[in-house]
Amino acid sequence: MKWFAFTLTVCMCILISSLAVADEIPLSExxxxxxxxxxxxxxxxxxxxxxxxxxxxxxxxxxAVEGVGRKVSSTSVPESLQKVVVGCAECHTLRPxxxxxxxxxxxxxxxxxxxxxxxxxxxxxxxxxxxxxxMSHAYGNLANNKLHQKHEHAVLASTTFKDGKIMRSPANxxxxxxxxxxxxxxxxxxxxxxxxxxxxxxxxxxxxxKGWPNQGVGRINLDGSMGSCSACHTxxxxxxxxxRKPYTCKECHVGPDVPAYKVYAASxxxxxxxxxxxxxxxxxxxxxxxxxxxxxxCATCHISLLVNTDEQVVVERxxxxxxxxxxxxLGLIYAHPHPIEPDTSIIRNKDGLPLPTDFEGGLAAKYLxxxxxxxxxxxxxxxxxxxxxDASWVNGHWQRFENTIKETNAQTLxxxxxxxxxxxxxxxxxxDNPYDEAIEKKWSTTWLFYSNTIRFASSMAGGGDYGVFAxxxxxxxxxLLELNDWLKLQTKLEGAAKK
Numbered sequence: 001m002k003w004f005a006f007t008l009t010v011c012m013c014i015l016i017s018s019l020a021v022a023d024e025i026p027l028s029e030x031x032x033x034x035x036x037x038x039x040x041x042x043x044x045x046x047x048x049x050x051x052x053x054x055x056x057x058x059x060x061x062x063x064a065v066e067g068v069g070r071k072v073s074s075t076s077v078p079e080s081l082q083k084v085v086v087g088c089a090e091c092h093t094l095r096p097x098x099x100x101x102x103x104x105x106x107x108x109x110x111x112x113x114x115x116x117x118x119x120x121x122x123x124x125x126x127x128x129x130x131x132x133x134x135m136s137h138a139y140g141n142l143a144n145n146k147l148h149q150k151h152e153h154a155v156l157a158s159t160t161f162k163d164g165k166i167m168r169s170p171a172n173x174x175x176x177x178x179x180x181x182x183x184x185x186x187x188x189x190x191x192x193x194x195x196x197x198x199x200x201x202x203x204x205x206x207x208x209x210k211g212w213p214n215q216g217v218g219r220i221n222l223d224g225s226m227g228s229c230s231a232c233h234t235x236x237x238x239x240x241x242x243x244r245k246p247y248t249c250k251e252c253h254v255g256p257d258v259p260a261y262k263v264y265a266a267s268x269x270x271x272x273x274x275x276x277x278x279x280x281x282x283x284x285x286x287x288x289x290x291x292x293x294x295x296x297x298c299a300t301c302h303i304s305l306l307v308n309t310d311e312q313v314v315v316e317r318x319x320x321x322x323x324x325x326x327x328x329x330l331g332l333i334y335a336h337p338h339p340i341e342p343d344t345s346i347i348r349n350k351d352g353l354p355l356p357t358d359f360e361g362g363l364a365a366k367y368l369x370x371x372x373x374x375x376x377x378x379x380x381x382x383x384x385x386x387x388x389x390d391a392s393w394v395n396g397h398w399q400r401f402e403n404t405i406k407e408t409n410a411q412t413l414x415x416x417x418x419x420x421x422x423x424x425x426x427x428x429x430x431x432d433n434p435y436d437e438a439i440e441k442k443w444s445t446t447w448l449f450y451s452n453t454i455r456f457a458s459s460m461a462g463g464g465d466y467g468v469f470a471x472x473x474x475x476x477x478x479x480l481l482e483l484n485d486w487l488k489l490q491t492k493l494e495g496a497a498k499k
Contacts, residue, residue: 026085075124155435156179259456287304382398451476454472
């Protein structure tokens with residue numbers, strides 16, 4: 001009898017404990033079924049999800065948070081989703097009719113690719129902001145710009161050598177997917193289905209998705225939406241800590257065309273981060289300057305909601321990555337004010353080319369933000385800076401940065417004028433492709449690599465030698481001389497040939 005009473009007591013404790021856990025972390029029946037199988041098939045996925053906030057807090061509880069600490073921005077969430085945690089089914093069975101990759105899987109209509117339009121169920125503000133972000137249009141901004149396509153072809157083309165000539169053919173889809181489109185995003189498309197023999201459930205039918213896998217920032221999804229939240233909030237943990245650390249941005253912003261991470265790592269800010277970030281709190285919302293961290297990361301300057309130690313909001317959270325940026329300093333011939341619209345393929349300069357400047361540096365002003373908007377964005381950026389630096393430091397830094405923009409644009413203009421004389425002399429063919437000949441690549445290196453590196457070193461308050469000898473002013477000035485010497489030589493050879 002004593003043994004029975006003891007056993008009954010233990011069972012009751014276990015039952016109460018289980019009910020407490022179930023009450024604390026309510027899991028939908030559908031997600032429980034998913035985890036039943038996938039915990040053994042994909043333990044890494046399940047383990048990552050179990051550590052996430054999604055697995056611990058149902059939307060109803062998250063929506064009850066008041067003030068700046070609230071993470072769910074949607075004003076309403078479907079009632080069926082409110083009281084259960086965000087599990088497998090809550091994402092992969094959401095809006096099944098909208099996704100062309102939806103397939104029947106163990107009694108459920110499941111889709112493989114979760115899109116920003118799924119995430120906006122709880123994160124509507126972030127989705128709306130991200131749609132205004134140039135990153136969300138990264139695929140189209142490349143694919144719909146004929147000049148950019150020529151540049152991509154010059155870099156990725158498959159080459160053969162025959163009869164003394166290099167012959168080029170377009171890169172295949174696999175090459176494009178792991179090159180430019182790795183970061184820009186692929187265009188996903190349903191390409192039929194296939195039967196796989198699985199150990200757990202025998203033969204099952206799965207969709208074949210062209211362009212998959214990919215988590216590029218401008219991926220075109222199977223519901224027509226653009227972007228990939230997991231580019232920064234890596235699945236399936238979707239950690240705010242991961243998104244706030246610079247290693248996430250490093251994946252696409254390491255250079256030499258976008259040398260943000262390597263410049264940051266060599267700067268004073270990067271030095272402090274690498275030395276002290278183990279003591280920082282990367283999970284706090286809002287993020288308190290001086291308490292949770294003592295030097296900026298990429299997210300600090302471009303995305304995060306920041307407050308000071310008096311809990312006053314310094315800068316609002318944003319997923320429109322450029323609304324604290326007046327200047328666009330990367331990827332194109334000249335630095336210029338940011339475009340008004342995230343779809344940059346619509347831009348036309350005075351010569352009808354899809355570029356925000358002409359080859360002389362003149363602005364396609366109707367497509368770019370004006371001085372008033374630039375001032376607003378500058379103030380938003382400097383608001384964070386002023387919590388660690390006084391006004392003289394911040395203003396002095398900004399004056400140097402804008403001087404660097406003028407300087408590098410002027411140097412790029414010099415390189416471009418030399419290149420224009422090369423084209424006029426018939427020593428290279430601009431009409432077919434202005435990027436694919438060796439001398440044209442030398443010209444594009446002046447602005448795509450060297451001017452960009454100098455600007456990043458200036459904009460990010462340091463980076464040491466990146467402004468001079470590590471892909472900076474030394475290489476820029478050297479390349480200008482080489483361009484000029486090459487033009488002189490070709491002119492001299494042409495003149496000798498005519499005698």
